[in-house]
Amino acid sequence: MATLQLSRPAANSILLTGPLHPETPPLALMPLLAELFCHQPSLRDVMLDTGCTDEFAVTLVRMGIMGRRIATANGWRLGCSRAVFWQQPQLWLPTPGVSGVATEYVMSHGRRHPRRAPQPQGVVYQRYLPRQGCTFTLRVANIRRDLPLFHAWMNMDRVHRFWTLAGKREAHAAYLQAQIDDAGVLPLxxxxxxxxxxxxxxxxxxxxxxxxFYAAQDFDRGCHLLVGNSRHASKGKTIAWMxxxxxxxxxxxxxxxxLVGEPHIDNVRFISHLQNQGFAKLKEFDFPHKRAALLMLEREVFFEQHGPWGEE
Known part of the structure; x- marks a missing residue:
């Protein structure tokens, strides 16, 4: 691709200078950005000063690889912020996301909402965590593979306290299958x-x-969860998976x-964890089955202040 010179104009920024080969494919820059951002959590900005053409600079920005372009005497200087880099789905999503799905409205259970895409299969997210020295993976739940663990976890006293789903294997199989069949839910x-x-x-x-219970937007998402294997309950891993x-x-x-959440108001420890990761507590309210806290994390807050670079 090129031999680039690295310098640090500021403590949390990097400047790369040097000519790029005219036929460098835009995506070839992603491994370079990943090497810099993934191993330097405090790094906030990478600038690329290569004297590239306007066409190449526009392509990089339109593809989302770089966030901005600045005219210089030698061509274009390109900038990629930490927030822009961590919003690159191709680095961590083995299967395509649903951003490209056309918005078409339907009615279900008396509610008007966008038609949701069918659930994916297999691994949907995977990332190596340098500070933890391990790989975190999210994959779609599978009845044959996951029912034994799901059944055991649901019958744990500490899980039943909040999920209230302790019961027989057959009931858990039916519950899990219902989530797998529901386009409005993704069980992972x-x-x-x-x-x-x-x-x-x-x-x-x-x-x-x-x-x-709140003014839900078309693409707001939430997450119910349980941790069944306490062997991975360290503070560092908890922050990492959250x-x-x-x-x-x-x-x-x-x-x-x-991203919204509605934990039981008695789950003080979990609510505290969420607030430490950027969720704001908006209010308390009453479901028919519990009193809950409404918490919300905004995309801008996450990628500017609480992104995946902070694992500890």
Whole structure:
């Protein structure tokens, strides 16, 4: 591609200078940006001063690889902020997200909402966590593979306290199958280095029971979760997976501007964790089955202040 010279005009920024080969494909810059941003959490900006053509500069910005272009005497200087870099879905989503799905409205259960795409299959998000020295993965739940763990976890006293779904294997199979069949929900298993440790239900808020309690937007999403394997309950891993799940949800659909949660008001520890990761507590309210807290994380807040670079 090129031999670029690295300098630091400021403590949290990097400037790369040198000519790029005229036939350099735009995506060839992604591994370079990944090497810089993924291993330097405090890095906020990478500038590329290569004297490239206007056509190449426009292409990079329109593709979202770089965030801005600045005219110089030698051509164009390109800038990529930390927030822009971490919104690159092709780096962490093995299957395409749903940003490109056309918006067409339908009615279900008396609610008008965008038609949702069918659920994906297999791994939907994967990222190596340098500080933890392991790989975090989200994959779509599978009855045959995951029912034994799901059944065991739901019957744990600490899980039943908030999910109230303790019961027989057959009931859990029916519940899990219902989530798999519902386009408004995405049931996921979270893994560290291939070992399942948690279950996540990512849902579209507009179709959820939460919708009547706040002004839900078309692409707001929420997440119910449980951690079944306490072997991965360290503070560092907890922060890492919380940020990784938020990262996945925002990457899956660029139209999603808000991530919401409605934990039981008694789950003080979890609410505190969410607030430490950028969620704002908006209010308390009453579901028929519990008193809950409404929390919300905005896309801008996440990528500017609480993104996946902060794992500890």
């Amino acid at each position: 298993m979270g893994e560290f280095d291939g070992e399942p440790f948690a279950y996540f239900e990512v849902y579209w808020a507009k179709e959820d029971r939460l919708a009547p 940020r990784a799940v938020s990262h996945y949800v925002f990457l899956d659909d660029s139209r999603t501007q808000r």
